[in-house]
Amino acid sequence: MDSLTIIAAVSIFTAGITIAIGGMMPSRGEGEALTKAIESVARQPEQANTIIRLFFIGAAVVESVAIYSLVIALIILFANPFIHLFTK
Amino acid sequence: MNVAEKVFTKELFDFGYITIENIKIHLALTDVVITTWIAMAVIIVLAFIFTRNLKIKNPSTKQIFIETLLIAIAKQIKDFAQMPISPFFNFIATIWIFVAFSNIIGMVPPFHTPTGDISAVAGLSTITLFSIYYYGVKFHGLSYFKKFFEPVFILFPLNIVGEFGRILSLTFRLFGNMLGWDLIIAILVLLTAVIVPVPMMLFNILGDIIQAYLFGILTLAYIVAGLKVEELDKKLAYLKEDWYEL
Numbered sequence: 344m345d346s347l348t349i350i351a352a353v354s355i356f357t358a359g360i361t362i363a364i365g366g367m368m369p370s371r372g373e374g375e376a377l378t379k380a381i382e383s384v385a386r387q388p389e390q391a392n393t394i395i396r397l398f399f400i401g402a403a404v405v406e407s408v409a410i411y412s413l414v415i416a417l418i419i420l421f422a423n424p425f426i427h428l429f430t431k
Numbered sequence: 432m433n434v435a436e437k438v439f440t441k442e443l444f445d446f447g448y449i450t451i452e453n454i455k456i457h458l459a460l461t462d463v464v465i466t467t468w469i470a471m472a473v474i475i476v477l478a479f480i481f482t483r484n485l486k487i488k489n490p491s492t493k494q495i496f497i498e499t500l501l502i503a504i505a506k507q508i509k510d511f512a513q514m515p516i517s518p519f520f521n522f523i524a525t526i527w528i529f530v531a532f533s534n535i536i537g538m539v540p541p542f543h544t545p546t547g548d549i550s551a552v553a554g555l556s557t558i559t560l561f562s563i564y565y566y567g568v569k570f571h572g573l574s575y576f577k578k579f580f581e582p583v584f585i586l587f588p589l590n591i592v593g594e595f596g597r598i599l600s601l602t603f604r605l606f607g608n609m610l611g612w613d614l615i616i617a618i619l620v621l622l623t624a625v626i627v628p629v630p631m632m633l634f635n636i637l638g639d640i641i642q643a644y645l646f647g648i649l650t651l652a653y654i655v656a657g658l659k660v661e662e663l664d665k666k667l668a669y670l671k672e673d674w675y676e677l
Contacts, residue, residue, distance in 0.1 A: 392510065400652065403645045407600050410607035417610065421435055 346429045354423055358416040365412020372405050434621060438613045440548045463548040470533045470545065505675035511651055514660045515667040518569070519651070522562060527647040530555070534609060534639035538632065546642075547609040549602065556601035559650045560594065567657045578657065597653060601646065608642050 380398040384391045418424075443465070446458035481497045490498070504524045508516045530546065537544025545551050567575035579590045612635045619628040 396511065396648070399641070399645065400648060403604065403649065404600075407604045410604050410611075413607045413611055414603050417607075417614075421439070 347426070350423070350425055350429065354419050354426075358419045361412050361419070362416045365416075366409050369405050369409040373402050376401055376405065434614065434617045437617045438543075438547070438610065440543055461548065461550075462543055463545045463551055466536060466542045467533065467545045467551060469542070470529070470536050473536075474528065474532055502675045507648075508651060509672075509675070511648060512655050512660070514655075514658075514664045515670040515672055517670050517672060518667075519562075519566060519654060523647050523651050526555075526559075526650060527643055530605070530646050531640055531643035534643055535636065537609070537613065537639075538635070544609050544613055546605050547613050549606050552606040553598070553602045555605075555646075556598045559601060559653065560598050562650070563653050563657060566654050570658055570663055575657065601649060605642055605646055608638065612638055 376398060380394055383394050387394075440461040440463045442459045443462055444460040446460070449456050449458060481493050484491065485494055501524065504527060505516060505520060508520060508523055512519075533545040533551075536542050537547065546555075564575070579587055612631075616628055616631055616635060619631055
């Protein structure tokens, strides 16, 4: 195996692991937040607008972790910083 | 057909490299710039068309449409800010309309999504960051910057890092979402030609609108979080704003 093959294999594996773990944990947290939000709306329907707005903002903040891992996976796949050491 | 060249931005014209003290900067005109210009031109022309012939009696259909849109935006901002909104209504509404329009223009075939390019989104979030300081200094004067030294002055470097974290999180959220959707749709088009990508494209429109909403509302949250809202609510009470409360 030359260096390029090792880098390609490790990059693909790492990208998969990154997006798997980084997508799993935030979606779990987001699901818990959604459960609580729906419970709160069922308890206080008159506050529904406020609760849903807060939920959206909170979900966006939680989701940014997943987005970071997506961006890192994309960087590993499409803009690998180490691949130019061995090509050309 | 390569997925990457369908989704990522293309360089139309290369200006070469400039070097400033060991930092090499690549200057290039990408198609995202052109798309953003087109989006801005379309928005300006639409705004011009929609604001002609405004009448109080017998309003036309387009006047009712634009009034409904602006009133909905104003109500959202008022609900969130809990203070008179006219100082930042223009800014937030412009961000909402511009980001939503640039997200959606990526659906039209020759264009790439402008917000799927990290430079464009980083520019937008830098505008956001400086608008936070602008409104802080406008309402509270230079004492606004005291919040960097709270709770103790040793934490000043951490607060500065936190400010850059805001740019980073705003940028990566919008950029990652838009690029992720584009990739999913491009891969689906690559695998299955016709029917299957259509529901994802429709879902993409919903995602575009939600991300634009979040970008605007987080900007607003950052601005409002730095202000003393109760104080300003009394101070700005002379701004009678009843145009959106029908």
